[in-house]
């Protein structure tokens with residue numbers, strides 16, 4: 119066992135209101151620059167939908183992630199090493215700017231400088247690449263709230279395998295259902311971006327698992343962009359360097375949560391340490407499809423286990439981190455409660471950001487797949503609990519997103535969440551928890567005590583409970599390579615030289 | 622120093638020194654600026670025809686030139702039979718045409734595609750035009766002064782070797798026709814602008830990729846002594 123630590127973010131999808139505050143916080147902080155306008159290191163997409171860049175989950179087209187061969191070995195879908203070199207001149211799987219969108223602004227100056235005339239002056243949209251006037255044809259959330267749309271939602275690859283009847287119903291106005299999916303880089307344990315980079319410019323930090331591009335080593339070969347199945351490396355067309363989410367490491371090193379998490383209006387995001395065994399990464403990435411999730415969870419270690427603590431100490435993880443790992447909301451949701459899942463585990467990058475899947479909007483009851491409202495109030499909750507498969511958001515859909523198609527995993531998660539909800543409703547609305555509800559908790563694999571804990575961390579956490587930041591001891595790392603007195607003047611974020619395009 | 626010596630002795634040495642010194646300085650002091658500056662994100666289709674044709678064509682031809690320089694005797698042996706000479710020349714010419722097609726597409730793309738225009742610097746044009754001159758004169762020589770792979774080993778190889786051994790003999794190329802001289806001079810010009818342009822990406826060709834482990838993990842903090850990362854091929858230490 120060789121222990122490493124990972125900073126993990128959790129997204130409680132039931133709470134996301136799709137406000138895009140996270141995206142804007144990130145944009146203002148990191149990507150408000152020439153060449154980066156089109157990048158959304160954090161984006162929020164409406165699902166079912168095609169997301170951003172359009173249709174990113176279509177790996178037949180984009181060639182992201184890893185595939186497992188018959189012998190159980192892993193290969194990048196994009197390339198092997200010789201083809202990686204051979205395609206330096208042209209990378210057939212590279213998304214085009216139009217797969218994202220052409221970044222635009224408006225010529226606001228016209229509002230002031232237009233000569234007097236009959237009409238109100240307008241600010242015309244112009245391209246932020248060419249400066250020319252343009253027709254806006256897309257954006258990072260162009261299909262916002264368009265659940266059920268024929269153009270976007272229908273083309274969601276994660277709808278595969280859903281009964282055609284149910285699929286067509288999803289497009290009916292009465293059945294339209296959608297949820298939001300905020301996405302950042304997953305800071306994977308087996309990152310395809312790192313593996314695809316011919317220059318070796320991308321690396322994973324051992325102490326917190328953040329995956330970073332060394333901008334000084336990046337040479338614009340842009341293999342990472344294609345290889346990342348989540349399309350979370352972006353190519354800066356101005357500087358000729360690839361860029362990606364940095365999990366706000368400068369903030370984390372000073373004890374603050376990443377900006378997207380910190381600004382989250384729905385308070386859906388949690389941050390915490392997960393300890394994992396680096397010897398199990400290969401097993402986690404290379405497991406057969408049905409075992410993938412289990413194998414990944416197995417690689418995540420119990421911070422309360424003394425053997426783990428000893429091994430962690432031996433690997434240089436100090437007690438501050440162990441303490442943070444024990445209080446980590448990521449640990450609780452992912453392992454203790456088993457409520458959080460990685461996005462698309464079948465990409466085999468072993469994504470380390472986790473999602474608590476959304477409960478469908480509370481349907482009253484179900485009849486022939488449509489809702490019916492004439493049940494007695496006491497039955498309403500139980501009805502959905504027993505008939506999860508008829509929930510408005512098909513289980514199959516969530517399984518395609520979060521469990522490599524394993525519906526039982528999703529069912530277990532949703533039942534537990536529903537049980538907690540029913541339990542708390544009985545408690546706060548009726549004032550008593552009847553035997554049927556306690557039995558229901560048990561059948562969902564939980565207890566009243568655990569239900570209270572889940573409830574508490576879901577709905578009422580303080581900011582310190584949501585973001586359990588470990589002590590980074592940045593000063594020690596700096597001292598290891600730099601004279602602190604000399605470093606003093608250079609502290610802070612910023613380039614020594616501005617990031618200008620080379621000739 | 623007469624004009625010939627200026628052009629064929631001073632210039633090549635100056636170009637070479639500039640290429641080496643400035644490349645090293647740029648690499649060390651401004652690593653951020655070293656990039657192939659791909660514009661594939663902005664334009665895909667023309668780049669495919671231009672970039673693939675150009676790069677493969679020119680790379681193979683360059684390797685051919687290099688081989689001629691290193692093992693001229695091999696070329697002489699090969700060309701001993703006329704059929705093989707024709708084959709070599711025809712292949713070279715075809716590759717040249719392929720590269721020419723590529724450069725022309727790339728150059729046209731720089732002017733015709735608005736998005737590409739937006740990221741085009743004057744140096745991009747300088748580089749492409751220089752390469753165009755190289756390719757065109759090369760093809761011209763192949764046509765007008767037949768069997769260059771045959772006489773080239775006798776004319777150019779001694780000249781270049783004289784430069785390398787620091788006993789330059791510019792008189793070897795003095796009497797050559799203007800096209801041949803241009804071809805040679807354009808190469809030295811190419812060397813001279815090399816470190817100031819995106820051409821620096823040539824020396825960054827990431828062949829190390831073929832042998833490195835897939836994953837790369839870096840530690841910021843020194844690890845404790847009990848821990849032995851040497852056992853793990855995926856670990857790489859920072860100095």
Ligand code: SF4
Nearest residue numbers: 303304306310311346
């Ligand atoms: S999600 Fe992040 S770490 Fe994973 S492959 Fe993509 S860019 Fe790399």
Ligand code: SF4
Nearest residue numbers: 134137138140382384
């Ligand atoms: S800020 Fe929070 S609630 Fe708003 S879209 Fe982002 S993740 Fe969802």
